[in-house]
Amino acid sequence: MTAVVAARTDPANPLEGLEVREVPRPEPREHWTTVDVRAASLNHHDLWSLRGVGLPPDRLPMVLGCDAAGVTPDGQEVVVHGVVGGTGHGVGPQERPSILSETYPGTLAEQVAVPTWNLVPKPAELSFAEAACLPTAWLTAYRMLFTSAGLGPGDRVLVQGAGGGVASAATALAAAAGLEVVVTSRDPAKRARALELGAAHALEPGSRVPARVDAVIETVGAATWGHSVRSVRPGGTIVVAGATTGDPSPMEAQRIFFTQLTVQGVTMGSKEDLESLLRFCARTGLRPTIDSTLPLAQAPEAFARLAAGEHFGKIVLTV
Known part of the structure; x- marks a missing residue:
């Protein structure tokens, strides 16, 4: 074959x-x-x-x-x-x-x-x-948003690096679930596409977010880590599923412990998460x-x- x-x-x-x-x-x-x-x-x-x-x-x-x-x-x-x-x-x-x-x-x-x-x-x-x-990028995004970060309608989320598989999935899923979504991208065309997917704000990397977010979807790594740490509210969560630009240095540990942030790693999701994701897409019309x-x-x-x-x-x- x-x-x-x-x-x-x-x-x-x-x-x-x-x-x-x-x-x-x-x-x-x-x-x-x-x-x-x-x-x-x-x-x-x-x-x-x-x-x-x-x-x-x-x-x-x-x-x-x-x-x-x-x-x-x-x-x-x-x-x-x-x-x-x-x-x-x-x-x-x-x-x-x-x-x-x-x-x-x-x-x-x-x-x-x-x-x-x-x-x-x-x-x-x-x-x-x-x-x-769905089984990798979308499943990872689903678990990051709803299982690891525990986000719900009305919460705010920052998605770093709009355009990648996990990032675009997280944008669409979060918007469909009633979250306020902020995305970043160096590419104006990708920022425009993210807005079409339902993002409320599309910014250049490093730009100040309109309001501190409840969680950050982080798959970029070194290039966006400092912005992620500064953009999340005290007690919020940074969910990490990749580091396409390498591991962050410095880690900014002082800010993480002082503002009591949670850093949660995710690799894909469970079979039950996949079943839930499939039902979510089938019932909402999200594709x-x-x-x-x-x-x-x-x-x-x-x-x-x-x-x-x-x-x-x-x-x-x-x-």
Whole structure:
């Protein structure tokens, strides 16, 4: 079958190790299901894998991809929850959790095998491409907003770096749930798009926010950390799910403890979070922002767009 593979890793030139090649189809395995992939979306996790982060040489070549929606052998339309392990389902209770494409082959292929427990019914209201956008970036944003930060209607949230998958998802989800959303971006076009998604304010990075926020959605890291710490109210929360510009230095620990801030880390979300997210989208009519859709064979073009930061929303590959 055709798959998008990390054949090599290179911290400086991650796309050099990307290949579209033929790989064996998944072997049958007890308590696992092989899904015919209809659509899969890209994440920065894929670029980090190509850099060798979390993907050691002894696991290469590795099929990339965390997100997918497709069809089971008995015809069910499903969404794949990409965290394997930690529950005991399909792998045993002692296996540490990992994300698809770290220990097990990922979703950027004609088929992907996962523990049957990891499959969630796809709502009929969502297309395969829309559903394939949700299990990583949108799931992470959902957990950051509503599980970790505990935000509700009327609360204020700052989303740093509008345009990325998690940031654009957080903007749309927060606006749909009745939050006052402030976003930042260097790109005027991305700020305009964020306003279209429902943001109340779109600012240049580092600009003073209209009012201190209850929580910050932080995926940028060093470039925005100081602004995040200064923009949240005393007792508020900074939820961190990435650091695309590197770890912050200084951490500003004095301000954090003096204003009694909570710093909460998030990696994706639970299967229950994914089920709730799917229901939220189906009932409200909210849909993920899709930047572009390309066939699986054009994966190098899709990855180049992701790496260049030219996208707004999710990049989807279809099978």
